Amino acid sequence: MKRSVTAGGERFEYVLIRSRRQDVLLKALPGGETRVYAPSWARIRDIDELVRGRAGELKRLHAELEHALERSRLDHPMVEGSRVCVEGKGYFLRLLRGARVSLELSGDLCELTLPEPENEERVREALKRALSRRALGRVRERLEYYAPRLGVEFGRVAIRDQRSRWGSCSSKRNLNFNWKLIMAPPEVLDYVVVHELCHLIEFNHSPRFWRLVEGQLPEYEYWKRWLKEHGGELGVGAVATGNS
Numbered sequence: 499m500k501r502s503v504t505a506g507g508e509r510f511e512y513v514l515i516r517s518r519r520q521d522v523l524l525k526a527l528p529g530g531e532t533r534v535y536a537p538s539w540a541r542i543r544d545i546d547e548l549v550r551g552r553a554g555e556l557k558r559l560h561a562e563l564e565h566a567l568e569r570s571r572l573d574h575p576m577v578e579g580s581r582v583c584v585e586g587k588g589y590f591l592r593l594l595r596g597a598r599v600s601l602e603l604s605g606d607l608c609e610l611t612l613p614e615p616e617n618e619e620r621v622r623e624a625l626k627r628a629l630s631r632r633a634l635g636r637v638r639e640r641l642e643y644y645a646p647r648l649g650v651e652f653g654r655v656a657i658r659d660q661r662s663r664w665g666s667c668s669s670k671r672n673l674n675f676n677w678k679l680i681m682a683p684p685e686v687l688d689y690v691v692v693h694e695l696c697h698l699i700e701f702n703h704s705p706r707f708w709r710l711v712e713g714q715l716p717e718y719e720y721w722k723r724w725l726k727e728h729g730g731e732l733g734v735g736a737v738a739t740g741n742s
């Protein structure tokens with residue numbers, strides 16, 4: 499539900515979402531949208547009042563978010579000739595116009611075809627989509643390689659857009675992987691694949707679990723550390739749409 503309140507002579511619009519939480523959460527989203535998650539029993543008047551009281555804080559949150567997005571865009575320009583990392587190797591981005599998004603690596607070029615190559619925001623989105631597709635193929639391939647070695651079977655496989663999680667598995671044996679892994683060296687992706695597969699045997703991080711990982715990847719500690727140190731550098735800069 500859309501609401502608006504006035505504070506200090508300024509209008510604040512927000513989207514109210516009723517949730518099962520017991521407190522009120524204010525969230526600033528890219529593009530200036532504010533979301534307010536409130537318990538179902540909270541009165542609308544009280545929520546408006548709370549938003550009004552925290553208008554200054556909201557303004558600050560939006561300013562910080564815009565600043566972070568802008569900095570991320572400057573750090574990762576996505577234009578013709580920009581550097582892009584795929585499977586641990588650096589490529590020069592080459593933009594081509596075409597109706598459908600596709601990505602091809604040839605020599606030291608990463609050729610990205612998309613409908614609007616002049617729009618940097620579309621370039622980011624297309625690159626993210628094409629790399630996610632590539633990540634899914636690669637992850638499946640590595641799962642099929644390691645699963646029989648560990649003697650495990652897995653359920654559905656999905657590629658996710660998560661800020662800080664690299665992989666996860668569910669009690670239904672479904673596995674999720676972060677698309678950005680396709681940008682890291684192949685051993686890093688292998689490490690995350692093996693890590694999640696080992697969780698299907700040991701649902702913890704016990705010494706037994708790490709021995710299983712080591713059995714497949716004797717150098718796993720190096721790649722684990724790599725991910726910790728460099729994981730934050732992976733990505734194509736903030737994509738402002740379809741991401742929260």
Ligand SMILES: [Zn+2]
Nearest residue numbers: 693697702703
């Ligand atoms: Zn784990």
